[in-house]
Amino acid sequence: MKYSPHIDALIEQLQILPGVGPRSAQRMAFSLLQAERASGQKLATRIESAMTHVGHCSVCRNYAEGELCGICSNPKRQVSEQICVVESPADVAAIESTAQFKGRYFVLMGHLSPLDGLGPKEIGLDKLETMLKSQAVSELILATNPTVEGEATAFYIADIAKDLAIKVSRIAHGVPLGGELDSVDGTTLSHSFIGRQSVD
């Protein structure tokens, strides 16, 4: 025991948060104890509420507090024939913030990773396949992460869609805007050459 039982227990449990080690957990615990107790209690309540009330949307697998998420329950988007496949709810938020895409999403909640026991079923591809078969889908946009696993997942999903004769696209990879060429890594630069577009 380093401090007292409740403080030690709190410091230990705070370390389940990403990027929080023993030292930051200690700092957080003391900060919570030193500030108004009410705000710490509010944090406890909000964690508890989120753990209890947040489930998954029955259509797109994104986080939702009811049967459907905000996007799937929006009539304007329900009629869209474009579906964008992403790995996580944070990706949905990132894409939504651009206001570029007005279609629906399908959230894998991960990527194919057989070694971790994540096969097609675990990332909901059976559900996606049913959706593609039963609904009018004009285009499937693959926006998984440009990592080895994300690319593999995208290829796998592309195969499913091609078998169903549905148009599939992959978001463009290349030099980010505002970046300088010489600070971009080689792989990205290669991609930006492979994916070059003609200037009309």
Add this chain to the structure above:
Amino acid sequence: MKYSPHIDALIEQLQILPGVGPRSAQRMAFSLLQAERASGQKLATRIESAMTHVGHCSVCRNYAEGELCGICSNPKRQVSEQICVVESPADVAAIESTAQFKGRYFVLMGHLSPLDGLGPKEIGLDKLETMLKSQAVSELILATNPTVEGEATAFYIADIAKDLAIKVSRIAHGVPLGGELDSVDGTTLSHSFIGRQSVD
């Protein structure tokens, strides 16, 4: 609303933690939702328990779950005539981990900072003075932080102790062990010259 009401509320409240901004709060919230819900619920419970059960030791002002903290309730330490004054409970833990000091502590829970409304009474100096007057104290060791406020607080406390004819000392400041001279800042280096000790 960016995600859903409960998630937004959680992300907002996580930002009361030190060093946590909107992005890390979002990462933490999603990580809590994605992991086993039980571990998030455990975190909520532990925050709640700590907020409810952790108070202050009636003797030294350190965090305690009962009337006295672990150190003040230890009979071996109760008889010690040395009192070490520190700013925070984390400082107590740091000193305890050296196993160098076997006396008692007095935790200010801050430092003198009149602009923030922290006067002598707010950092418990009335209590410390009563303690110095009523108990046998052979030495008061000032281990406040080597910052402007910490130094000012140390001077203030030293004055109180001197009036009561109690021996006061300040922990040594100088070049940290394992450090290299040329990477040490000038103020620290000056201190290490002023505080030089004769080699017998």
